[in-house]
Amino acid sequence: MNVEISEKVELLNNFETRKAKIIIKDDKDEELKMNIWFTEKTLKAPIIELTRKKLKNMFNGSIPPSLGFNEMNIPFEEYNINKDAVNVRFETINKNGTFTYSLLEYSSKDLLPDMFEIPKNYKKVKKL
Numbered sequence: 001m002n003v004e005i006s007e008k009v010e011l012l013n014n015f016e017t018r019k020a021k022i023i024i025k026d027d028k029d030e031e032l033k034m035n036i037w038f039t040e041k042t043l044k045a046p047i048i049e050l051t052r053k054k055l056k057n058m059f060n061g062s063i064p065p066s067l068g069f070n071e072m073n074i075p076f077e078e079y080n081i082n083k084d085a086v087n088v089r090f091e092t093i094n095k096n097g098t099f100t101y102s103l104l105e106y107s108s109k110d111l112l113p114d115m116f117e118i119p120k121n122y123k124k125v126k127k128l
Contacts, residue, residue, distance in 0.1 A: 001025075005079050013104055015039045015088045020079075030095065037089040038076070042106055044084040051116065 004021040011017070017037040024032045055063045077083045090101040 033093040035091040038085040
């Protein structure tokens with residue numbers, strides 16, 4: 001894996017970002033190129049990691065993709081970047097095409113959404 005982190009600050013979707021260029025070669029020597037624009041000015045709310053931990057615990061270590069709570073875990077701290085940096089734009093490029101994710105707005109919440117609260121009439125059962 002080859003990683004280059006730019007020091008140049010780019011304004012993207014009203015976020016001050018820097019760009020990480022990552023090239024990964026698979027076992028067939030085919031390249032996957034990723035460009036990630038991230039910001040350290042806006043950080044992930046602590047509730048995100050708390051929610052991820054609770055979901056992993058609920059689903060035996062793996063969060064179902066259908067919940068929409070998976071994300072690319074980038075080892076920012078290995079490059080002296082805050083581990084809670086927010087990905088503003090994410091682009092992958094390979095021989096099959098390009099995928100682009102772009103964050104338009106971000107707001108921090110301190111509480112878990114209602115969907116993660118245990119219903120009042122919840123009863124634990126041993127067998128169904």
